[in-house]
Amino acid sequence: MPQVIKLPLPVVPDTAPIAADRVLAGEPVQDTWLEFADEASGFYVGRWRCTPGKWRIAYTEREYCLLLSGVSVLTDEDGQATTLRAGDAFVIPAGFRGTWEVLETTTKRFVISEPPAG
Template structure:
Protein backbone atom coordinates (compact mmCIF):
# COMPACT_ATOMS: atom_id res chain seq x y z
CA UNK A 1 0.00 0.00 0.00
CA UNK A 2 1.16 3.55 -0.66
CA UNK A 3 2.60 5.66 2.14
CA UNK A 4 -0.02 8.30 1.21
CA UNK A 5 -3.04 5.95 1.36
CA UNK A 6 -4.13 4.14 4.52
CA UNK A 7 -6.58 1.23 4.44
CA UNK A 8 -8.34 0.57 7.75
CA UNK A 9 -7.76 -2.92 9.12
CA UNK A 10 -10.43 -4.70 11.13
CA UNK A 11 -10.40 -3.33 14.70
CA UNK A 12 -8.21 -5.39 17.00
CA UNK A 13 -8.33 -6.38 20.63
CA UNK A 14 -6.73 -3.10 21.78
CA UNK A 15 -9.93 -1.02 22.01
CA UNK A 16 -10.16 2.06 24.21
CA UNK A 17 -13.17 1.54 26.48
CA UNK A 18 -13.39 4.78 28.48
CA UNK A 19 -16.10 7.25 27.54
CA UNK A 20 -14.96 10.16 25.41
CA UNK A 21 -14.11 13.44 27.14
CA UNK A 22 -17.24 15.61 27.26
CA UNK A 23 -19.63 12.63 27.00
CA UNK A 24 -21.89 11.96 30.02
CA UNK A 25 -24.33 9.04 30.25
CA UNK A 26 -27.87 10.33 30.72
CA UNK A 27 -30.08 7.30 30.01
CA UNK A 28 -29.50 3.57 30.28
CA UNK A 29 -26.08 1.98 30.58
CA UNK A 30 -24.48 2.54 27.18
CA UNK A 31 -20.91 1.51 26.58
CA UNK A 32 -18.47 2.59 23.90
CA UNK A 33 -15.21 1.32 22.56
CA UNK A 34 -13.05 2.79 19.86
CA UNK A 35 -9.83 2.39 17.99
CA UNK A 36 -7.67 5.25 16.70
CA UNK A 37 -6.34 3.50 13.63
CA UNK A 38 -4.59 6.34 11.86
CA UNK A 39 -3.11 9.77 12.63
CA UNK A 40 -1.96 12.35 10.10
CA UNK A 41 1.78 12.96 9.90
CA UNK A 42 1.42 16.24 11.81
CA UNK A 43 -0.99 14.75 14.40
CA UNK A 44 -3.80 17.19 13.57
CA UNK A 45 -6.24 14.53 12.31
CA UNK A 46 -7.17 11.13 13.74
CA UNK A 47 -9.45 8.48 12.29
CA UNK A 48 -10.71 5.08 13.30
CA UNK A 49 -13.67 2.97 14.30
CA UNK A 50 -16.18 3.57 17.14
CA UNK A 51 -18.78 1.16 18.53
CA UNK A 52 -21.53 1.77 21.08
CA UNK A 53 -24.39 -0.09 22.76
CA UNK A 54 -27.90 1.36 23.21
CA UNK A 55 -28.37 4.24 25.62
CA UNK A 56 -27.93 8.00 25.65
CA UNK A 57 -25.01 10.37 26.22
CA UNK A 58 -24.99 14.14 26.40
CA UNK A 59 -22.01 15.15 24.28
CA UNK A 60 -20.02 18.38 24.24
CA UNK A 61 -17.77 18.57 21.20
CA UNK A 62 -14.53 20.51 20.92
CA UNK A 63 -13.39 19.22 17.51
CA UNK A 64 -14.87 18.78 14.03
CA UNK A 65 -15.88 15.18 13.24
CA UNK A 66 -16.85 13.46 9.99
CA UNK A 67 -18.78 10.19 10.42
CA UNK A 68 -19.81 7.32 8.16
CA UNK A 69 -22.32 5.07 9.96
CA UNK A 70 -21.76 1.40 9.16
CA UNK A 71 -24.24 -0.31 11.52
CA UNK A 72 -26.96 0.71 13.96
CA UNK A 73 -29.06 3.80 14.51
CA UNK A 74 -28.52 7.05 16.39
CA UNK A 75 -30.87 9.91 17.16
CA UNK A 76 -28.71 13.03 17.53
CA UNK A 77 -30.41 16.04 19.09
CA UNK A 78 -28.63 19.38 19.46
CA UNK A 79 -29.54 21.21 22.68
CA UNK A 80 -32.63 23.25 21.78
CA UNK A 81 -32.75 21.73 18.27
CA UNK A 82 -34.57 19.11 16.27
CA UNK A 83 -33.52 15.44 16.37
CA UNK A 84 -31.67 13.93 13.40
CA UNK A 85 -31.82 10.15 12.91
CA UNK A 86 -28.87 8.52 11.18
CA UNK A 87 -28.78 4.97 9.85
CA UNK A 88 -26.32 2.63 8.10
CA UNK A 89 -24.82 4.25 5.01
CA UNK A 90 -25.41 7.80 6.26
CA UNK A 91 -22.46 10.18 6.34
CA UNK A 92 -22.53 13.38 8.36
CA UNK A 93 -20.37 16.01 10.02
CA UNK A 94 -20.55 17.38 13.57
CA UNK A 95 -19.24 20.88 14.21
CA UNK A 96 -16.96 21.57 17.19
CA UNK A 97 -19.69 23.75 18.74
CA UNK A 98 -22.15 20.82 19.05
CA UNK A 99 -23.77 20.18 22.42
CA UNK A 100 -26.61 17.69 22.67
CA UNK A 101 -27.60 14.05 22.97
CA UNK A 102 -26.54 10.96 21.10
CA UNK A 103 -29.26 8.33 21.66
CA UNK A 104 -28.02 4.99 20.35
CA UNK A 105 -31.17 3.00 19.59
CA UNK A 106 -29.45 0.02 17.89
CA UNK A 107 -25.83 -1.10 18.43
CA UNK A 108 -23.55 1.18 16.40
CA UNK A 109 -20.34 0.89 14.43
CA UNK A 110 -19.01 3.95 12.64
CA UNK A 111 -15.85 5.21 11.01
CA UNK A 112 -14.77 8.65 12.16
CA UNK A 113 -12.31 11.33 11.15
CA UNK A 114 -11.63 14.10 13.67
CA UNK A 115 -9.78 17.37 13.04
CA UNK A 116 -8.07 18.20 16.31
CA UNK A 117 -7.46 21.78 17.35
Protein backbone atom coordinates in the same frame (compact mmCIF):
# COMPACT_ATOMS: atom_id res chain seq x y z
CA MET B 1 8.78 12.85 1.27
CA PRO B 2 5.15 12.24 2.38
CA GLN B 3 4.00 8.64 2.07
CA VAL B 4 0.60 6.96 1.75
CA ILE B 5 -0.32 5.36 5.06
CA LYS B 6 -2.29 2.12 4.88
CA LEU B 7 -4.50 1.84 7.94
CA PRO B 8 -4.27 -1.36 9.93
CA LEU B 9 -7.26 -2.29 12.05
CA PRO B 10 -6.09 -2.85 15.61
CA VAL B 11 -7.15 -6.27 16.85
CA VAL B 12 -8.15 -5.14 20.33
CA PRO B 13 -10.37 -2.07 20.79
CA ASP B 14 -10.16 0.38 23.68
CA THR B 15 -13.38 -0.41 25.61
CA ALA B 16 -14.88 1.99 28.15
CA PRO B 17 -18.28 3.10 29.43
CA ILE B 18 -19.48 6.58 28.55
CA ALA B 19 -18.56 8.82 31.51
CA ALA B 20 -21.28 8.43 34.16
CA ASP B 21 -21.67 12.21 34.66
CA ARG B 22 -22.73 12.55 31.00
CA VAL B 23 -25.13 9.57 30.81
CA LEU B 24 -28.85 10.37 30.74
CA ALA B 25 -30.21 6.87 30.04
CA GLY B 26 -28.95 3.30 29.87
CA GLU B 27 -25.41 2.06 30.44
CA PRO B 28 -23.70 2.72 27.10
CA VAL B 29 -20.30 1.09 26.53
CA GLN B 30 -18.06 2.15 23.65
CA ASP B 31 -15.32 0.36 21.73
CA THR B 32 -12.81 2.51 19.84
CA TRP B 33 -10.31 1.29 17.29
CA LEU B 34 -7.90 4.19 16.71
CA GLU B 35 -6.28 3.47 13.36
CA PHE B 36 -4.34 6.69 12.85
CA ALA B 37 -3.41 9.54 15.16
CA ASP B 38 -1.35 12.64 14.42
CA GLU B 39 -1.27 14.42 17.77
CA ALA B 40 0.71 17.35 16.35
CA SER B 41 -2.06 18.28 13.91
CA GLY B 42 -5.05 16.94 15.86
CA PHE B 43 -6.08 14.49 13.10
CA TYR B 44 -7.53 11.08 14.00
CA VAL B 45 -9.11 8.20 12.04
CA GLY B 46 -10.79 5.09 13.34
CA ARG B 47 -13.86 3.05 14.06
CA TRP B 48 -16.26 3.35 17.02
CA ARG B 49 -19.07 1.15 18.30
CA CYS B 50 -21.46 1.82 21.17
CA THR B 51 -24.30 -0.02 22.89
CA PRO B 52 -27.70 1.63 23.54
CA GLY B 53 -27.95 4.62 25.83
CA LYS B 54 -28.16 8.41 25.80
CA TRP B 55 -25.61 10.98 26.93
CA ARG B 56 -24.69 14.66 26.70
CA ILE B 57 -22.14 15.73 24.08
CA ALA B 58 -20.14 18.94 23.60
CA TYR B 59 -17.83 18.92 20.57
CA THR B 60 -14.63 20.96 20.45
CA GLU B 61 -13.50 18.98 17.39
CA ARG B 62 -14.98 18.56 13.90
CA GLU B 63 -15.96 14.99 13.08
CA TYR B 64 -16.91 13.25 9.85
CA CYS B 65 -18.83 10.01 10.41
CA LEU B 66 -20.12 7.17 8.25
CA LEU B 67 -22.53 4.85 10.05
CA LEU B 68 -21.78 1.22 9.24
CA SER B 69 -24.57 -0.27 11.34
CA GLY B 70 -27.20 0.62 13.90
CA VAL B 71 -29.46 3.60 14.60
CA SER B 72 -28.59 6.73 16.58
CA VAL B 73 -30.26 10.09 17.19
CA LEU B 74 -28.29 13.31 17.61
CA THR B 75 -30.27 16.15 19.17
CA ASP B 76 -28.97 19.70 19.41
CA GLU B 77 -29.52 22.09 22.33
CA ASP B 78 -32.61 23.52 20.62
CA GLY B 79 -34.25 20.09 20.41
CA GLN B 80 -33.66 19.49 16.68
CA ALA B 81 -33.25 15.71 16.33
CA THR B 82 -31.45 13.96 13.47
CA THR B 83 -31.95 10.20 13.12
CA LEU B 84 -28.96 8.43 11.60
CA ARG B 85 -28.92 4.92 10.14
CA ALA B 86 -26.41 2.59 8.50
CA GLY B 87 -25.17 4.21 5.30
CA ASP B 88 -25.64 7.81 6.52
CA ALA B 89 -22.63 10.12 6.32
CA PHE B 90 -22.59 13.33 8.34
CA VAL B 91 -20.40 16.00 9.91
CA ILE B 92 -20.62 17.21 13.49
CA PRO B 93 -19.24 20.76 13.67
CA ALA B 94 -17.02 22.08 16.44
CA GLY B 95 -19.23 23.75 19.03
CA PHE B 96 -22.13 21.28 18.63
CA ARG B 97 -23.83 20.61 21.96
CA GLY B 98 -26.72 18.30 22.71
CA THR B 99 -27.23 14.56 23.12
CA TRP B 100 -26.24 11.35 21.37
CA GLU B 101 -28.71 8.48 21.74
CA VAL B 102 -27.90 5.00 20.49
CA LEU B 103 -31.18 3.19 19.79
CA GLU B 104 -29.52 0.12 18.23
CA THR B 105 -25.85 -0.69 18.77
CA THR B 106 -24.09 1.67 16.38
CA THR B 107 -20.78 1.31 14.54
CA LYS B 108 -19.23 4.24 12.66
CA ARG B 109 -16.04 5.16 10.83
CA PHE B 110 -14.77 8.54 11.94
CA VAL B 111 -12.32 11.24 10.98
CA ILE B 112 -11.67 13.88 13.63
CA SER B 113 -9.93 17.20 13.18
CA GLU B 114 -9.10 19.20 16.28
CA PRO B 115 -6.24 21.60 15.78
CA PRO B 116 -4.16 21.79 18.95
CA ALA B 117 -4.61 24.82 21.20
CA GLY B 118 -1.91 27.38 21.17
